[in-house]
Amino acid sequence: MELRQLEYFVAVAEEGGFGRAARRLNIVQSAVSQQIARLEREFGVLLLDRSTRHVRLTGAGERLLTEARLVLAATGRLRRIAGDIAAGSDGALRLGTLHAPGNRVYRALNELAAIAPHLQVRPRRLPPAERIAAVRSGEMDAALVRALRPSPGLEALEVxxxxxxxxxxxxxxxxxxxxxxxxxxxxxxxxxxxxxxxxxxxxxxxxxxxxxxxxxxxxxxxxxxxxxxxxxxxxxxxxxxxxxxxxxxxxxxxxxxxxxxxxxxxSLAVAPGPPGPALRHLLEALHRTAASE
The missing domain is CATH 3.40.190.10 (Periplasmic binding protein-like II)
Incomplete structure (x- = not known):
């Protein structure tokens, strides 16, 4: 089963015919008919009654239309979330933390929440050497470390x-x-x-x-x-x-x-290379916090 087959099926059901569905989808009518026929063979049921002038849903088609809409809605949500993750406004950020003056880390995390409200930060406090090792191994995305120097497999972004x-x-x-x-x-x-x-x-x-x-x-x-x-x-x-x-x-x-x-x-210890969007948001939050003191 392909997602486009579900999209074609929903379009035919909502438009009431293959021709109107094809125009809505901006494809040829034969492609719509072929893909729905393949979907019916895979499911082992008829979804559409083609015996009248107007295409109608069968009983199986009525039942599966609801499920097809749910699948397409979930797929759309998945794509939106994936796009937000790629933009750094959603997802999870694994961060090694430390004690800092004046609740500085908490204030920085509040700044980050204002910049990227859906980005989930998973803070973890470890000794400095373990924080550095966790970034090198990929167990953490970044870690705050004092007096850090750049070294193989690690970059230090001053905050x-x-x-x-x-x-x-x-x-x-x-x-x-x-x-x-x-x-x-x-x-x-x-x-x-x-x-x-x-x-x-x-x-x-x-x-x-x-x-x-x-x-x-x-x-x-x-x-x-x-x-x-x-x-x-x-x-x-x-x-x-x-x-x-x-x-x-x-x-x-x-x-x-x-x-x-x-x-x-x-500094913020990160893997070598340009920081991704989530890390850029974190750096912005850290710099804002430092500038406000």
């Missing part, structure tokens, strides 16, 4: 930039300054997460230290911000670097100062 902060003991002389430079931290132990926990951010900080000409001694690894700040307050002098997720924390015996001359960029 926003945030400042970095240093946490160090409140009694340290640098705590008296409004901001701290990396070169001033050369002799203080650095608490940095292991590279496999967050490769992009680890590489960002180690490269920044190299450019600044310092190689600070390694302190205990960064675990969570809360645990690390508590350790800085209680243990031997050390420091860590972090980005704001919610409000900057206030911790007894810990000073938090801006890291002068250093920022962290959040």
């Amino acid at each position: 926003w930039t945030d400042p970095l902060y240093v946490a160090l003991p409140a009694e340290h002389p640098l705590a008296e300054q409004p901001g701290v430079r990396l070169e001033q931290l050369e002799h203080l132990a650095l608490r940095l997460a292991a590279r496999d926990a967050n490769p992009p951010f680890h590489d960002l900080i180690t490269e920044a230290c190299r450019v600044a000409g310092i190689d600070p001694p390694a302190g205990p690894p960064f675990t969570t911000l809360q645990q690390t700040l508590a350790a800085i307050a209680a243990d031997r002098p050390s420091w860590t670097v972090f980005y704001e997720v919610s409000a900057l924390p206030a911790v007894h015996r810990v000073a938090i100062r801006p890291l002068i001359g250093a920022t962290v960029t959040t």
Whole structure:
């Protein structure tokens, strides 16, 4: 069975004859007759009574006409949805997310809903390395990742930039300054997460230290911000670097100062090549959100 056969059948039923149906369909009458005859042979029933001057539906034809209209309506809807998906206004977008300041991700998703109301976003939060791997494998369409660099099988589309902060003991002389430079931290132990926990951010900080000409001694690894700040307050002098997720924390015996001359960029990790319509809508929403701050 072909969809055009159902279209011809419905046209004959509604027009009351093969000639009028052919004119409506802009094809020759013999093609309409041949295709409906093939449909009848496939179904094993007569759909039309051709014994009178006017073509009439048989009992089977009356019953199947309703179903044929439903099939054609469903096909039309399928085509419309497929067109909307191709335009990026419908479909599903699998997105790796992260914590961001001021509910930024939620606001971006609200912007996206205004741009493409029928586009379904399926957010998923994973560690940075797993987010990157999911985009490479095709498990995710895109992922927000901080400090991401382009690499084989991956592109980084920048969406926003945030400042970095240093946490160090409140009694340290640098705590008296409004901001701290990396070169001033050369002799203080650095608490940095292991590279496999967050490769992009680890590489960002180690490269920044190299450019600044310092190689600070390694302190205990960064675990969570809360645990690390508590350790800085209680243990031997050390420091860590972090980005704001919610409000900057206030911790007894810990000073938090801006890291002068250093920022962290959040990018949308995607597969190589021009982004499709849905990803373009997402990028527009992310940029709108960043511009509104």
